[in-house]
Amino acid sequence: MTDSKSTESTPPPSLPGLPLLGNTIELLTKDANRFFSEAYEKLGPVFQVNYLFRNYTIMAGPESLNHLLEFREQGMSREAFFGPVDKQIGGVVLLTQPVGAYQNLRNQARLAFSRQLAAEFIPDLVGCVDEGLDRHPPGSTVSVMDLCTRVSFDQYSRLLCGESLDAYFDTANRYAVWVMNIGVKKVPEFSVHLPAYKKLRRDVMKMADEVLTRYENRPADHGMPYTILDALVSATDDDGNPLPRKDLVATLQYGIIGTVVYMNRTVAFLLHDLLSNPEHYERVREEVDGAYANGLPDSLDLRGMSTLNAALKESMRLHPVSLGMPFMVDEPFEFNGHTVPKGQFCVYSGVPNHFSADFYPQPHRFDPDRCRAPRNEHKQRRAYAPYGYGKRVCPAGGLVETCTLVSISRIIHRRTFERVPANDPLRTVLAPLPAPDRKFRIRFIDERSEHAAGKTDHTQLAVNALDELFESGRLAKPAMRERLDNVTPRRHESGDYILRKGEQAETFHVLIEGTVEVTSGSNEHLASLEPGNYFGEIGLLGEGRRTANCLSTTPTLVLEMTRDDFLAIVLKDDLVPGEIAAALRQRYLTTRVHKALPALTSERLRTLAGTGSLKRFEADDTIIRQGDDADWFYILLTGTVAVLIEDANGTQQVATLQPGDHFGEIGILEARARTATVRVTADGPVETLAIPRDALLELVEQDPQARRDIASIILDRIRSGTP
Ligand code: HEM
Numbered sequence: 065m066t067d068s069k070s071t072e073s074t075p076p077p078s079l080p081g082l083p084l085l086g087n088t089i090e091l092l093t094k095d096a097n098r099f100f101s102e103a104y105e106k107l108g109p110v111f112q113v114n115y116l117f118r119n120y121t122i123m124a125g126p127e128s129l130n131h132l133l134e135f136r137e138q139g140m141s142r143e144a145f146f147g148p149v150d151k152q153i154g155g156v157v158l159l160t161q162p163v164g165a166y167q168n169l170r171n172q173a174r175l176a177f178s179r180q181l182a183a184e185f186i187p188d189l190v191g192c193v194d195e196g197l198d199r200h201p202p203g204s205t206v207s208v209m210d211l212c213t214r215v216s217f218d219q220y221s222r223l224l225c226g227e228s229l230d231a232y233f234d235t236a237n238r239y240a241v242w243v244m245n246i247g248v249k250k251v252p253e254f255s256v257h258l259p260a261y262k263k264l265r266r267d268v269m270k271m272a273d274e275v276l277t278r279y280e281n282r283p284a285d286h287g288m289p290y291t292i293l294d295a296l297v298s299a300t301d302d303d304g305n306p307l308p309r310k311d312l313v314a315t316l317q318y319g320i321i322g323t324v325v326y327m328n329r330t331v332a333f334l335l336h337d338l339l340s341n342p343e344h345y346e347r348v349r350e351e352v353d354g355a356y357a358n359g360l361p362d363s364l365d366l367r368g369m370s371t372l373n374a375a376l377k378e379s380m381r382l383h384p385v386s387l388g389m390p391f392m393v394d395e396p397f398e399f400n401g402h403t404v405p406k407g408q409f410c411v412y413s414g415v416p417n418h419f420s421a422d423f424y425p426q427p428h429r430f431d432p433d434r435c436r437a438p439r440n441e442h443k444q445r446r447a448y449a450p451y452g453y454g455k456r457v458c459p460a461g462g463l464v465e466t467c468t469l470v471s472i473s474r475i476i477h478r479r480t481f482e483r484v485p486a487n488d489p490l491r492t493v494l495a496p497l498p499a500p501d502r503k504f505r506i507r508f509i510d511e512r513s514e515h516a517a518g519k520t521d522h523t524q525l526a527v528n529a530l531d532e533l534f535e536s537g538r539l540a541k542p543a544m545r546e547r548l549d550n551v552t553p554r555r556h557e558s559g560d561y562i563l564r565k566g567e568q569a570e571t572f573h574v575l576i577e578g579t580v581e582v583t584s585g586s587n588e589h590l591a592s593l594e595p596g597n598y599f600g601e602i603g604l605l606g607e608g609r610r611t612a613n614c615l616s617t618t619p620t621l622v623l624e625m626t627r628d629d630f631l632a633i634v635l636k637d638d639l640v641p642g643e644i645a646a647a648l649r650q651r652y653l654t655t656r657v658h659k660a661l662p663a664l665t666s667e668r669l670r671t672l673a674g675t676g677s678l679k680r681f682e683a684d685d686t687i688i689r690q691g692d693d694a695d696w697f698y699i700l701l702t703g704t705v706a707v708l709i710e711d712a713n714g715t716q717q718v719a720t721l722q723p724g725d726h727f728g729e730i731g732i733l734e735a736r737a738r739t740a741t742v743r744v745t746a747d748g749p750v751e752t753l754a755i756p757r758d759a760l761l762e763l764v765e766q767d768p769q770a771r772r773d774i775a776s777i778i779l780d781r782i783r784s785g786t787p
Pocket of ligand 1: 390
């Protein structure tokens, strides 16, 4: 391997360090990410560090990631680095395999650790957080890493096999950290002969064996959603043979490592970043409370928490837990004028990219808005790589995101808490990967809400509705439905650019709420988009770049589908963009309506969702005003509204309506002015499905059941004096 720019060959420069110990102390006790990025600024994209008596060549920054992709690991191997981990885990560990090998297992791992699989378990994942919190009642103080590790392990257990493995928590955690310490050479390999380690390993193997035996013997009608084990058991080797039991045990163990050495600290770092930035914390809390207002969130709700999602991305930018991807150099190569010799450990690291002012203005600032539209700074090429790069990118991003969003949202929704001591600077340790140290603690102050009230299984309701909705449609194939599930709802403020002309086209959009203006490069008005319209398809189907600007002219809610999902549907199923957009919009609205009105038949649901549009109102907004013309009928989807009547004696509140209630029908059906004012309560905002006058009249005309339902509600309201 050579690099065309190389002229003379010298070893990569080193950072000054202590005799013998080199850079070990700095790396172990300071922020290792900062250390890597400062070294990159000083020494360029290739340099050496000495850590725990070993020299490592660090290939850093965007240029090194290009090198990794270009040379596809030629002349490099992993056995020497991860071999000792393999030996302990006792089966195939993907990390050690060459990139082309075990492709079936790699694909299956993507499914096993996917967002879709985790989505089915959201109520259980919330339950794990609740159990974690219940162990630390208000008034108690807890180390955030301890809390996050236990909750993350519990969540992984549920996803793995549908049950709690809490009895094994301590053993599995200590074992996984020990193995990982051997992997990163922090602990010598001969430590595996110590009785303490041997006992841990024996116990973890026993746990794995019990889990698999219970899995093999479970009754056919167990009724459990698809688990990680289900996915792994369906995996095959490269010849199509089922994986031997030892490889299942190995992958199951690697998941434990992913959970207690990577995921736990990601949750802890995010909690830290939110606590240290009260204004963002407040925004997230508002969003989270909205999502829980109607019961437990489902996967759409989780992805709809756009501020929390952006905060997670930003926190993973500031605290990437994987410092890089390690290899053994088998053939020397030249890079940036330096020779990287055979026999070196070489680590490809995207960490400095995360702190580059070229990508991120004020890179050390926690600024979640940079990780969402319109700024999307993390989407620049090579700017963001917390899950690794190229062919070896972590397959578990969806699982991590789901568990982390559930954990943080649930903690924030349930409790008030404070950092103790307040304003302590965050200390990170390499243990064995970067993590907040155990002194990062919080004190729980109080329960915020009656959390037991939120136990309705909305996920299941939504799934049922969608099953019915797509039963006979063209998008019925499971693969297509999975693609539709990947859609992210995003909110944009008025004045935000959702797309800009000339940008790389990576997403397809459906407008659900608000208005969008399409303009040319010279800002000439081309079109106005309304809810139900779609955009972004031209860049995806044609030239790869955006051909116009799309600007939110009001606050908007937009569904976003990735390029891959969009093209997969268009190419495989011969659908036109308008059909995909209609299906997505329908699906989104139907899920929301079904949540509010679970008793509606799918037929009626389809009709309502098809004719209505989602409208959001802020706290204290007036939705309808007494005396005005009646033009819309509303179904309240989230939040509460007050019904007020004005008469000679002043204004009187006559009712409070809850999600699932509807209002506005009397004026329309009786062709008279509004009989009351409906205003969002101070707890706002609310979401409604707004159905235009004509559509309601048509529904009532054509559907006797709808007529009866609405008539009886009108009667009830008249009887109770609540128009
Ligand atoms: C915040 C959490 C996580 C981060 C940042 C992360 C990051 C990474 C990175 C950087 C790699 C590539 C490593 C390399 O090749 O050197 C990787 C690989 C992998 N991760 Fe994760 N990981 C996380 C959580 C998890 C979890 C929870 C699981 C499983 C439950 C998991 C399963 C895997 C597997 C199986 C691979 C090997 C993939 C392959 O080589 O094809 N990870 N992860």
